[in-house]
Amino acid sequence: MDDMDSTLELLLRSRKVEPPRPGMAERIIMAAHATPQRVRVPFGVWLQRLCAEFYMPRPAFAFAMLLLIGFITGLGVPVDMDTDENGISQPASLQDFLYPEEDSAL
Amino acid sequence: MAAGWPDKDDHELLALLRDGSHAAFAELVHRHSDRFYRLAYRYMRQREAAEDIVQDAFLKLWTHPDQWQPGHNTRFTTWFYRVVINLCLDVQKKKSPLPLAEEFEVADDTQAAQDDALIERQEHAALEAAIAALPERQYTALNLCFVNDLSNQEAAEVMGLTLKALQSLIMRAKAALKEQLKPVKGEQRYG
Numbered sequence: 001m002d003d004m005d006s007t008l009e010l011l012l013r014s015r016k017v018e019p020p021r022p023g024m025a026e027r028i029i030m031a032a033h034a035t036p037q038r039v040r041v042p043f044g045v046w047l048q049r050l051c052a053e054f055y056m057p058r059p060a061f062a063f064a065m066l067l068l069i070g071f072i073t074g075l076g077v078p079v080d081m082d083t084d085e086n087g088i089s090q091p092a093s094l095q096d097f098l099y100p101e102e103d104s105a106l
Numbered sequence: 107m108a109a110g111w112p113d114k115d116d117h118e119l120l121a122l123l124r125d126g127s128h129a130a131f132a133e134l135v136h137r138h139s140d141r142f143y144r145l146a147y148r149y150m151r152q153r154e155a156a157e158d159i160v161q162d163a164f165l166k167l168w169t170h171p172d173q174w175q176p177g178h179n180t181r182f183t184t185w186f187y188r189v190v191i192n193l194c195l196d197v198q199k200k201k202s203p204l205p206l207a208e209e210f211e212v213a214d215d216t217q218a219a220q221d222d223a224l225i226e227r228q229e230h231a232a233l234e235a236a237i238a239a240l241p242e243r244q245y246t247a248l249n250l251c252f253v254n255d256l257s258n259q260e261a262a263e264v265m266g267l268t269l270k271a272l273q274s275l276i277m278r279a280k281a282a283l284k285e286q287l288k289p290v291k292g293e294q295r296y297g
Contacts, residue, residue, distance in 0.1 A: 004284055011233050012252035017144050018153045020160075025139045028161045029132045032168040037126050040172045 112137075116182035124171045131168055138183060139164070141254060142190045148249045149194035159197065163190050180263070187254070187264040191246060229287070236286035244279035247272055 041049070056062045111119070111133040122130035139160055146156035163186065167174065174185060237245060243265070250261035262272040 005280065008280060008283060008287070009252065011229060012248060013255075015148075015230065015233070015253065017147045017253070020140070020143050020153060020157050024143065024157050024160070025132075025135045027157075028135050028139065028164045029128070031161060031165055032131055033128060035165055035169055037171065038169050039124060039126075 117176055120171065120174055120176065120182060123168070131164075134167075134182075135164055138186065141183070142186065145187065145249060145254050146190055146194055148253050149191070149198065155197070159190060159193050163193055184260065184263045187250065187256075188266075191264070195242070232287055233283065236283050239286070240279055240282060244275050244282070247275040248279050251276060 111129060114122075114130075114133070116134065116137075119127075119130040119134050123134065142163065143156055143160050146159040147153065150156045150159060166189065167186070174182065237248065240248070246265060247261060250256045250264055251258065256264065258272055258276070259269055262269045265272060267275070
């Protein structure tokens, strides 16, 4: 290594770096506190969490409530409404349904 | 901070960080932020910009801890130097080139005589200009070896090069610098 080489290395090593403002590390740590972490969740863990979302502490009570809600909803639907082949609601006659043969004889 | 954190190595801290440990993150930041700041400063040449780079890099690590993949015989610092360098280069590409600092203080200013100090300042100014003109990879190699005092082997790992390739880069960088500094040195020290 010649003189120029060693002088150059000395110069390179003596290049001044302005020190950071005090508390740089603390600022970074505080910023992390305000930032949520996004960790990639494995599929197994994801599935487990999904199942936990649907966990029912009282399944029998929940099913009974579901039945009740279904029953009440069913009561609200008009009896004389029916849908034709095209799926359009049409007034349906209860008599037509109960006595179809009588109608055709007439 | 919980007792015992300083005794844990980087890999242990990173495992805790994945579980959301703020204390482990804080320990990593305290342990390494200065060294990454020194590197970022060499690229950004401004204190605030360098601090921002270090903060962004650490926050990336915090929000996406999965980006660090252990088990490839890679040290955390080696990988994180790469993260910092990439962030610096990204920012530099987006912005116009930063002006060189006007004042180049000499580290050992108090001992030097006034004339010598002036000469050294000129040398540093010329050196900074010459370094800024180097190709990106040569610039990175010099910074890693002479600013962050990494061994050639470590610097090669950071840059993803073989040892020989890194040595070749440094040799070319030095040759380019010597060439550019010849007139300055010829007038002052070797004149």
